[in-house]
Amino acid sequence: MLRIYYKKDRRLAKETDLDELREIPMESMIWVDLQNPTAKEKATIETYFDIKYSSEEQSQEIESSSRFSEMEDELIINSNFLSIREKGFVYCPVSIIVEKGILFTYRDDDLKTFGESVKKIKASPASYSNGFQIFLTILETSIDQDADLIESLAKRIAELNQQLTLRKVSPDEEILIQISSFQNETMSLRENIIDKQRLISALMKSSIFPEEYMGVLRIMIKDISSLLEHNKFSFERLEYLQDTFMGFVNIEQNRIIKIFTVATVAFMPPTLIASIYGMNYKVMPELDWEYGYLFAITLMFISSAGTLIYFKKKNWL
Incomplete structure (x- = not known):
């Protein structure tokens, strides 16, 4: 699927027809978004704008050189966005290019972050005049959603803790599996937040990224630091919950052993x-x-x- 956002009469217009690409003035374009595109759509965009999207293998690399690089007038970024599935969180790689003020994104998944970003852009289209602003909105939305996920996870951990403490649930294997699942989600969130932290730190050092947006990046860094602290607290709470679970298991085992001991002696x-x-x-x-x-x-x-x-x-x- 192809989406081209461009300026038209002080508003943002969207085009999804590849055949209309050449009818849009280059200076009016601010965002070209490819979501699970056809081979023709991807090849046409790369040829027309003289860019090269990163491969899936490059998007999933963890080395800094593969995650962020800049040329004379081009930023190449590979980042992972979290997607919520039935089995938990899944990493979805996104290839991002910012060249001459135009944002290019390539992804295979329908990510909630992009959908929410489009809603913000449509709510105030006059505030967006280049791809850097669009990119900042995507980053802000991603951080906000990470915060929501951490709060949701913390709430579920608190509910499980209360149930276990009040003995509304018995300390069985299902509880331990649930605690382990929460730990995996917490680690996935932390990895995702650290990935954004590394990306924003690289943008702050960039000579291409406009100086006027550095203040926004500094605020994002502070928000990320607070999220990491909250995430750390959730992980510590899970360790406490796991210790509590094991304590209840030991008490239950000691009670059973005591019963057998008394019966044997009696x-x-x-x-x-x-x-x-x-x-x-x-x-x-x-x-x-x-x-x-x-x-x-x-x-x-x-x-x-x-x-x-x-x-x-x-x-x-």
């Missing part, structure tokens, strides 16, 4: 009595006694009950 006297009367000796007076069986059973019961009463008085039960 049945030791009856077992001893049964063993004595189970011996095969000829001279055993109780063998011919009319009440011998009842006596042995009563003796077993009294010895077992006496042991339990003794444990109860010692507060071992």
Whole structure:
């Protein structure tokens, strides 16, 4: 899908037809967005504007040289954006180029960040006159959404913590899996935020990025620092929650072991009595006694009950 945003009569217009590309004045264009484009759309854009989008392998590289580079009048940026799926967060690589004030983006996924950015742009189209402003809006929106994701994750962690503390849920395997899932989401968020931090730091050092927008980048750096602190707190809270979970598991195991121990000790006297009367000796007076069986059973019961009463008085039960 192709989207071309350009200035027209003090407003922003959008064109999606590739055949109309040459009808748009070059100086009016501010953003060319490719989302899962056809081979023809990608080749035409690269040829017409004399640019080269990064490959998927380059977009996923972690080296600084592959993530950010600048030439005489061109910024080449590779960044990952988070997308929420059923199985959690997924990294979606985006290739970004800023050349002569025009922003070029290439992605395969329909990212929420871009959709929200378009809404902001449409709400105040007169505020956007070049691709740098569009790019800043995308970064701001991405940071805002990271903040929302961190707050949502923190809320879910707090709910699980309350349920576990109030013993509304039992400490079983599902709880541990959920804690592990939250930890993975927290780490994914941190990696995504650090990626944005590295990108903005590189932009602040750039000789191409306009000086007039440096103030906005400084504010973003401060916002990112606060997000990293919040994210760190969430991770520490998960570690505390995991320790709490393991504590409840140990208590439950100790309770079970205690029950088996008490049961074993309580049945030791009856077992001893049964063993004595189970011996095969000829001279055993109780063998011919009319009440011998009842006596042995009563003796077993009294010895077992006496042991339990003794444990109860010692507060071992």
